Amino acid sequence: GAGRPMLVVSGLEAGYGGFRALHDIQLTVAAGEAVAVVGPNGAGKTTLMRAISGLLAPRAGRVDFEGTDLTTVPPHRIVERGIAHVPENRRLFPRLTVEENLKMGAFSPAARPHFAERLEWVYSLFPRMRERRLQVAGTMSGGEQQMCAIGRALMSKPKLLLMDEPSAGLAPVIVDQVFDLVRRIRQEGFTVLIVEQNVRQVLELVDRAYVLEVGTIRKSGTAAALKSDPAIREAYLGI
Ligand code: ATP
DSSP: OTTSOSEEEEEEEEEETTEEEEEEEEEEEOTTOEEEEEOOTTSSHHHHHHHHTTSSOOSEEEEEETTEEOTTSOHHHHHHHTEEEEOTTOOOOTTSBHHHHHHHTTOSTTTGGGHHHHHHHHHHHOHHHHHTTTSBGGGSOHHHHHHHHHHHHHTTOOSEEEEEOTTTTOOHHHHHHHHHHHHHHHHTTOEEEEEESOHHHHTTTOSEEEEEETTEEEEEEEHHHHHTOHHHHHHHSOO
16 A cells, blocks of 8 residues: 555564574565665575565565565465566576577466567667577676576566676676666666665665675665765775
8 A cells, every 4th residue: 555665574584404594684665666785795685585586485574565475475476476586696598598588587377478568678678688589698798698687577577676686796897787777677667676795886776775794684774874874884885
């Protein structure tokens, strides 16, 4: 309903065997917002994304999306409800073409009838992908592969896009291109939850951010507040 955030994560706990990777996570994302989760290696950022998209079953807590708790909903149903995940390292099918990869984002029975129309939409957003549609994905540049991975996620016409370190492992000039892409996704009106280690650049394009350290939210606030926070400046912005 009106005024209620689209995504409300509360008391979330997740881990691997005896290891607790996330502890008592509280986080919200309102419709139309772009929110970042930043933090050092191993803080639990990927684990959080996987717990939201149902790829990892949380041990406690809730992930409410538009008023429904997702913690017992299987991942493919979570996609149908409107959450798409652009995973860390892109996870394209490297030997398939761009178009075949995009098709993988619309394989659900609900999405399949809309395949042609969505493909057209993704190609209109990313003309480069139309040019490359028959190219084998693994032979493209890192930036193009990231564009393909984002396009694949958009094929499900998501309400919320989860992006896990889209700039990771890319050369600086390509990183800039990827951030431009994310900015365009925002301008298209998508609600975005993005994990990034590139704190300086991500704070330039989100509304708010959460700082995750050793599995706990240490701090949160508007991008502007975090950019001027002395502790954040020292630990994450090198100032
Ligand atoms: P990075 O930036 O390196 O991807 P991250 O913040 O995304 O880090 P996670 O990948 O969520 O962190 O990992 C959080 C913690 O959980 C780390 O200590 C990691 O070693 C551990 N971990 C992650 N995946 C597994 C797994 N499959 N089995 C055991 N431990 C894991």
